[in-house]
Structure formats: structure tokens, C-alpha cells
Amino acid sequence: MKENVLKIRDLSISFKTDSGIVNAVRGIRLDLFRGETLAIVGESGSGKSVTTKAIMGILSSNAILNEGSIVYSYKENELSHSVDLLTLSSKEMSQTIRGQRIAMVFQDPMTSLNPTMSIGKQVMEAMIYHYNYNKKEAFEKAVELLERVGIVDAEKRMKHYPHQLSGGMRQRVVIAIALSCEPDILICDEPTTALDVTIQAKILELIKDIQVERNISVIYITHDLGVVAKVADYVAVMYAGRIVEKGLINEVFYNPKHPYTWGLLLAMPDLDTTSEMLYAIPGTPPSTTQGIVGDAFAPRNRYALNIDFRIEPPLFDAGGSHRVATWLMDERAPKIEMPKELSQRIDKMKKEAGLV
Structure with missing residues (x-):
């Protein structure tokens, strides 16, 4: 039996x-299971980040x-516990969950790092707060963490400030901070968007290695299906x-x-595409300020x-x-096949993955 660490049910969130x-999540x-990766995909404004902010209590x-x-659900002193995160106060979330059991890596490391604090202090901070480490213990652990995420001369970097590091190194520092209290769940909100392609691949590989090593569960928030293909177990x-397709x-x-x-999938760039233009889904997402009648995607479908x-x-x-939320799946609906160009692309993807 897989161990369920996070169970979201009928979550509905609005904003004044x-x-x-605005009905942001409907x-x-x-479900998120131990050691697995869940990717939440969609356009900007689809409710991805709101969902994860609700998990973090922010x-x-x-x-x-x-x-x-x-x-x-988590274990403490060999005993199993379950708690509804939405019932906890901001103080309780800060003291017992956020950073310690569930950690987050944000899109832009410059917005999540304090420009006035040294790298070392920022990595040590959570360990001192949650585990009451003395400064020597926290320093040694911080150096070890920085080395683990691939930062060279880690002890020297402890004295540096965020502006003295490259974008890739800053993101590695953010990952080190997120891992400092050995969380059960790591949430990655577009963790590679601000990085160049070669660094992106290294960061994704790093997160995957740490996930396997520590058996943690990961949630990726992204609009990049190329990233999803590399890292996800469940999408x-x-x-x-609203979730329109999952599996x-x-x-x-x-x-x-x-x-x-x-x-x-059609909008993903492909080196072998025969079309002169990239495919784009027509129209724009609906305003969720007004009540949506029927299928929200219908005007663009x-x-x-x-x-x-x-x-x-x-x-x-x-x-x-x-599971799929479309009336095309109803047994009374006309049988509509996926676009030919997409089926050809999927056949190619299967061959590359060694599935055919």
C-alpha cells in the first residue's frame, strides 16, 4: 500500500x-503519496499556485x-498523525508545519532570499528556529547542505550575500534552505523558469536525486510540459x-x-514540426469573477x-x-479523435521513451 501524505478534498477558494x-479554486x-512527484499544470491564473499557498498556509x-x-499525514515517534492544515492558525503552521514538515522553493530566488542577510545565516535560520541548534551545529549542517546541493567552496559562500551569486547558485541555496529541516513534502513553484536551459536540467536532476535519497514527496507547479515529462509520476x-484531467x-x-x-501538448515546441507557426489555444481563459456556467473551456473548445x-x-x-472532465467522455457523445498532428507527436514521444 502506498502511503498517502497529503489528501486534498473539495478545496474551494475565492478572493475578495x-x-x-474571484473564484480561484473550484x-x-x-492525493500525494510518499516518495512520489505530483505535477500541477496549467496556464497562469488556473489556480495552481493558490492551491499550494493553501497547503503552506500563506x-x-x-x-x-x-x-x-x-x-x-506524518509520523512522529513511530506514531501516525493526521491534521487538516486548513484548521491550523498561522502561528501553528509556522511553528509545526511550514519549513519544518512542508517546504517550498519559489520561482525567483531573489524574491525569496533576504538581500541583507548572508547566505549562511539564511540557511541556518530554520534549523535554529525549529530544532534549537546552537550556532556551531547549524553552521556545520548548513555547509553540508550547501555542498549537497552542488555549491563549490561552501564554507566560503556562507559569508556571501545573494547578489554575489549567479541565478543557478541562488536557486541551489533556496533548495538548501527548503531541505534544512528535512521536510516530508517539497513544493516547487516554477523552480527553473528564471534559469537558462543547462542550469534548469541540473536543478531538476538535483531535486530528483534528493527526493530519492530522502524519500520525500514533491509537488511541481509548472506550465512547462517538458519539465513534467522529466520529473512527474502523476499529473x-x-x-x-478546476482539475480537467489527471492521472x-x-x-x-x-x-x-x-x-x-x-x-x-500541441503548443510544446518540437524540432520536427512541419508547421511554420507554433500552435496556440485560441481565445483567453474566462474571468472567474462571474459564475461560470457549463464547461469553462467551452468557448475555446x-x-x-x-x-x-x-x-x-x-x-x-x-x-x-x-480522470477527465469533458462531456466528450460521455457514452452518448460523438467520438472525437485527438488531432492527427498530436497523435503523430505522441507516437514519436513513445518511441523516444522506449515504449513501442
């Missing part, structure tokens, strides 16, 4: 704004929790605050069922049915762990 109530259900003051639960595709990486990548997932504009689709069972 000058334009009205009833999502997700939602802004104008957030409204409509309903739902985020149950975190959830979000659109307008194991092979189920979603090699047998996508939702037209939005088709669009995301060339395969939309009449029912899509009236009734929101449930999550249909597509076999195995695969």
Missing part, C-alpha cells in the same frame, strides 16, 4: 477584489476558504480553478482525453457540444487512475 469575488481533489488576507480540507491539469504521467501524456490537454455551455462536466473515469 475591487472587481468582485472544488479540487488530489494565502493572502483577502482569501476566502469556501469549503474543503487538506489532510497532511493534474488545471483550468479556471499517471503515461496516462495523461500518451493518452490525453481533454481538448485543453491536447492544446497544451472547437469540439464543444451544446451541453458544454449549459452544464459543467463531471470527472469521467478513463481507466486506471485517469
